[in-house]
Amino acid sequence: MTDGVREIEVKYRVAEPAALVRALHDRGAVFSAPVRQDDQAYAANGWSYGQSKAGAAFARLRTENGRHTFCVKKPLDNELACAEHETEVLGRAEMHAAILAMGFYPTMRIVKTRRTARLDHMLLCLDEVDGLGAFFEIEAMISGDRPAAEVQQDLDRFARSLRVELERSTETYDSLIRAALSVGV
Structure with missing residues (x-):
């Protein structure tokens, strides 16, 4: 395990989506205004796709409201339980070139409109992903050695308690977009 903070x-x-927003509002969650995020993974x-992501490093370059962030994620237990390091950068083109120089290659472009809310220790994200549709993410930042699967069970239990129609996915947006493109959706 890890001693650092993990995003699970x-x-x-x-x-x-409207039913989900209502259910979360009833729990006290207030969503932000929508923001457009342009991510290069x-x-x-x-x-390569088809290999396990566990233990591999992945990078993301995001532009949101004219600001750029660089992030490296390393899936630990599964794709949605990662050690994560993120920082703001000044230039997207320059950072893209640096990422390539570090030995990464571009995979998928993910463009989405995101609204967020905080509830207890959770960050709630309602995303409209170009080419995929509406998604709901629940994120928790966890320190210590608590197993990711246990945390994910707790988050899933919360999601199910909302009593709205949700279909769970264990894949990242880049994998979902790649799969959608391969079947022509």
Whole structure:
């Protein structure tokens, strides 16, 4: 395990976003205004789709409201339980070149509109992902050695308690987009 902080999440395809927002509002969650996020995902040279993501490093370059952030995630227990390091950068093009120089290659572009809310220790994200539709993510930042699967069970239990139609996904957006493109959706 790790002594650092891990981002652990669960993700769901959402049939009726308005019903989800109402259910969360009833629990005290107030969503932010929507923001547009333009993400370029990267994988380390030598990794390819079909291989396990556990233990591999992945990078992301995000632009939101004219600000750019660089993030490296390393899935630990599963794709949605990662050690994560993120920082703001000044130039997207320059950072893209640096990421390539570090031995990463671009995989998928993920463009989405995101609304967020905080509830207890959870960050709630309602995403409209271009080419995929509506998704709901619940993220928790966890320190210590608590197993990711246990945290994900707790987050899933919360999601199910909302009593709205949700279809759980264990894949990241880049994998979902790649799968959608391969079947022509």
